[in-house]
Amino acid sequence: MWLSVAVLFNVAPTPLQEMLRPLADDWRVEVRGPVSLPGGSVRCPAYGWEYSICFEGWGGRADQEAALRFRVYAPGVRESDLAKSVTRSLLRLWEVSVRHAGLDNPIRYGRVVHVFLAEGGRAGGEQMFVPWDTASGSSSVNAVYIYSIESFRRPAEMFREIAHEYGHAVLPAYAGFTEPERFGNGVLGEHLLPMLLLCEHRADVGTDDMMGMTADQLEEWCRAKSYPLTDAVWKHGPNLKALDAKNLGAMNAMVGVPLLLAESKSGTLARSFALSTSLTAKGLLAGVKAATLECDAVTYRIPSRLKGTMVFVPCPSGYRVVLGKEAARSGDWAKVVPSEDMKVRIQRNGKAPMGTEER
Structure with missing residues (x-):
């Protein structure tokens, strides 16, 4: 991994405020740091490990002041470049989460996620909600630990x-x-958030935004890891039998549903999360139905790799397929032959050819 001059000579890097090019013109994102810490260092909430370097990720709408969303801590100067890269990558994932999934960092924890890059621990990561006593008082924080950072070197991983x-x-x-x-939200995150980043702005995504990965490498990763989960739903609809289980197959079946909504650019992903009737796979499916019922019409864009294949899309009772050819129904989903331009549009019965509200 490339190291800056400051890191090579163990000198604290010059504080910066780097404005990133947002993925949408009406948003702003920026990296700040390293920022000053009280007394020069802090001790993390879960283990008491000491951290002397901190970068911050700020974001918001372009017409408003940016707000703090991330604080990424490193043990020392040597890990400054890594901390900055993690901050930048998190900001990109935050952008697509807010804009497409409708989900900002939880308000209960001040909208801030604290990320600790740890020298100790077993390689991997962990998220926790944990009390933290600091000089300014005690509070519960939304914390992420990345352990054994010496082994944290392969961009895709x-x-x-x-x-x-x-x-x-x-x-x-x-x-x-x-x-x-x-x-299931960790596995969902590793598939959904990169897919959202790839789907919308492939040309604007650079290696600095993805821990050194290129857009081509991200697309290859999605092709190998994420598309099989989505294609299972595209080709067969939700696997209700699998969703009744509790194993990896059940989790993959659940994850495939929001991936389909994201890839199809249906505009119903955020409301599907918001309207989930419970934090279960079946509750998510109920949310998908409820989000669809809010619309007079929904258009699904079918990926080109499925050319010549019939696909399943959400289509509750009271809706009909107006673009593409319906072949069958299965619960609240329809099996459809897409149009020549690889689209399917459903519409509420009784509405004019173009609904008053389309997503």
């Missing part, structure tokens, strides 16, 4: 780990699983 733990920090905690972990 670094970005996946960051997206996974940030998923735990920001996405709905769909639960009830026994493997690979109790909550």
Whole structure:
């Protein structure tokens, strides 16, 4: 990994305020740091480890003051470049989470996620809500730990780990699983957030935004890891039998549903999360139905890799397919032959050809 001159000579880097090019013109994101810490260092809440370097990630709408969203801590100057890269990557994931999933960092924890890059611990990551006693008082914080940072060096794995733990920090905690972990929002985060980043602004995504990954490498990662989960839903609809289980298959079946909404650019992803009737896979499906029912019409853009394949899309009772050809129904989903330009549009019965509200 490339090291700056300051890091090579163990000199604290000059504080900066770096304005990043936002993924949408009406937003602003910036990296600040290293920022001053009270007494020159802080001790982390979970283990008491000492940290002397901190970078901050700020974001918001372009017409408003940016607000603090991340504080990324490193043990010392040597890890400054890594801390800055993690901050920048988190800001990109935050952008797509807010804009497309409708999810900002939880207000209960001041909208801030504290990330600790740890020399100790077993390689991997962990998210927790933990009390923290500092000079300014005691509070509960939304914390992420990345352990054994000496082994944290492969770009794809670094970005996946960051997206996974940030998923735990920001996405709905769909639960009830026994493997690979109790909550599904970490696995959801590692697939959904990078896919959102890739889907919308591939040309604007650079290696500095993804821990050294290129857009081509991210696309290859999604093709190998995420698309199979989405394609299972595209081709067969939600796997209700799998969703009744609690294993990895159940988690993958759950994750595939919001991935489909994201990839199709249906505009219903955020409301599907908001309207979930419970933090379970079945509750998420109920949210998808409720989000669809809010619209007079919804257009689904089908990925080109599915050319020549019939696909399933959400289509509750009271809606019909007006673009594409419906072949069958399965619960609140329809099996459809997409149009020549790889689109499917559904519309509420009784509405004019173009609904008054379309997503």
